Amino acid sequence: MTAENIIEVENLTKIYGQFYANDHLNFSVKKGEIFGFLGANGAGKTTAIRILCGLSKPSGGKITVAGFNVYNQTEQIKRNIGYMSQKFSLYDDLTVKENIEFYGGIYGLNNKTLRQKTSDLLQKLDLTDKQNFLIKDIPLGWKQRLAFSIAIIHDPQIVFLDEPTGGVDPITRRHFWDLIYEAAFSGITIFVTTHYMDEAEYCDRVSIMVDGKIIALDSPDNLKNTYQVDTMNEVFLKLARQKIN
Amino acid sequence: MNNRSIEIVELNKRYGTIQAIKNINLTIQTGELFGLVGPDGAGKTTLIRILTTLLLADSGKASVNKLDVVKNYKQLREQIGYMPGRFSLYMDLSVEENLAFFATIFGTSIQENYDLIKPIYSQIEAFKTRKAGALSGGMKQKLALSCALIHRPKVLFLDEPTTGVDAVSRVEFWEMLKELKNTGITILVSTPYMDEAELCDRVALMQNGEILSIESPDELKNNFPHDLWYIKAENQYKLLQILRTWEKTYSAHGFGQSIHFVSQDSQMKEDEIRQFLESKTCKIQRIMRIGASIEDCFMELMNQPKKA
Structure with a gap:
């Protein structure tokens, strides 16, 4: 790992039978960067994320995450990353506070740290008076913010967000992005996949995957300039269509 | 006006303590491509389920093509097509079997109405022996739309057809809707994606069971009250x-x-x-x-x- 790259990927390849789900991916992600990982359904995003999180082994390539390799240091990787998916993974039948304590416990925070973190987090999310509400009884927007905060409760170096913001109103979505910006500002690297191309505009850099390959990687502004269009949506359509047709 | 396709007057529906839709008033013209736009919990699905006769309102009136959603529900069901949020396809049946099944239920056949679904169905016909469960999201969406159209409905209800579908499939889907609109069918489509509002003739913006505005996309944008x-x-x-x-x-x-x-x-x-x-x-x-x-x-x- 160079001083500034927190994720380094050289020739990441994953083959299922004859099928190249990931075909020689090359990219790196800088510390504190908001990195967008985009692609159509079936492009190979989930395969790559699972490898980066230490949940699946690649068929080939040199890949390090937070300085650890994805072949035999997966436990160290898991301790240094956070993960949040669209389906969250909060427990519906536990309260807000119980969920925080549960995940803090899993990540091995000691009691004193956990108490402090729980109280800080409740305050920051404005949930102190709702700490005893069951998760199933709170609105989607709160759940998203809580799920994100829990995903970084152990101060990971990187947090992976898999389609995090579907289905909420535009103001709630922005509240969520405020949290993401704040985390990035504090040095946590954000690795995010999304279907909302307007959301890709929030990233520092984005990669676009088609058919298992990365076919573009740059800042949203540079991509828009390169393809002479006004929005990331148009960039994505241009690239994804040109490959499919 | 005598070509109203959907009329909704002071419609209310409550689930326990949650008022899912509050006093909704809305008229949609025949042949219109109308969008219900809003986040989860706005009341879009509740409204669509009342209009498709699958749910009873607590109060208020609604009719589709002059047929009351309560009194005339049987006739009404023959005239509408409905594509629910999670594509109600039979995953163990093949593409063609799914389509034949829906055609049979409505007393018709694939052949009889093939011309209507051809622009959509032809894109997946090459896979007609494949089980629906083995299709990609975009292909499932095309099959579900074909199934909703196979009895040549006069009004089509689409509940979040593009949610969770990637940007390319979304654009293709809206192109299909534009083509369908040219056949004269009335289309009511719901979406949480604000940018899709641009593609409708008129949209109702919804939040917490209420309609915030009903306008064309251009009127809406031009009426923004600030610099x-x-x-x-x-x-x-x-x-x-x-x-x-x-x-x-x-x-x-x-x-x-x-x-x-x-x-x-x-x-x-x-x-x-x-x-x-x-x-x-x-x-x-x-x-x-x-x-x-x-x-x-x-x-x-x-x-x-x-x-x-």
Whole structure:
């Protein structure tokens, strides 16, 4: 790992039978960067994320995450990353506070740290008076913010967000992005996949995957300039269509 | 007007303590491509389920093609097509078997109405022996739409057909809807994606069971009541923090790497914004006046006090 790259990927390849789900991916992600990982359904995003999180082994390539390799240091990787998916993974039948304590416990925070973190987090999310509400009884927007905060409760170096913001109103979505910006500002690297191309505009850099390959990687502004269009949506359509047709 | 396709008068529905839809009034014309746009919990699905006779309202009236959704529900069901949120396909049946099944239920056949579904179905026909469960999301969506159309309905209800579908499939789906509209069918489609509102003839923006506005996309954007500024700085996070603490700020929302800003002062000039930001050591890259997007309008309407 160079001083500034927190994720380094050289020739990441994953083959299922004859099928190249990931075909020689090359990219790196800088510390504190908001990195967008985009692609159509079936492009190979989930395969790559699972490898980066230490949940699946690649068929080939040199890949390090937070300085650890994805072949035999997966436990160290898991301790240094956070993960949040669209389906969250909060427990519906536990309260807000119980969920925080549960995940803090899993990540091995000691009691004193956990108490402090729980109280800080409740305050920051404005949930102190709702700490005893069951998760199933709170609105989607709160759940998203809580799920994100829990995903970084152990101060990971990187947090992976898999389609995090579907289905909420535009103001709630922005509240969520405020949290993401704040985390990035504090040095946590954000690795995010999304279907909302307007959301890709929030990233520092984005990669676009088609058919298992990365076919573009740059800042949203540079991509828009390169393809002479006004929005990331148009960039994505241009690239994804040109490959499919 | 005598070509009203859908009429809704003071419709209410409550689940326990949650008022799912509140006093909804809405008229949709025959042949219109009409959008219900709003986040989860806005009441879109409840409204569609009442109109498709699958759910009873607590009070109010609704009719589709002059047929009351309660009294005439049997006749009404023959005239409408409905594609629910999670494509109600039979995953163990093949593509062709699914389509044949829906055709049989409505007493018709694939052959009889093939012309209507051809532009859509032909895209997946090569896979007609494949089980529906083995199709990609985009292909399932095309099959579900074919199934909803196979009995040649007069009104088509689509509940979040593009949710969770990637950007390419979304564009293709809307192109199919445009083509369908040319056949004269009335289409009511719901979506949480604000940008899809642009593709409708008219849209109702919905939030917490209420309709915030009913307009064409252009009217909606032109009726945005403020001067809207686009501001881009070297550090977007810092810019947003600064604007939020300015007493002259009415609203400041992040839009990607830029901010959309509205001042309390309707006479605000670019120089004043620039001077303020520079005094806070913010490195500005660009400031310009822009027109509002649907998302700007939605956020503005969310913040407005309710009309009586």
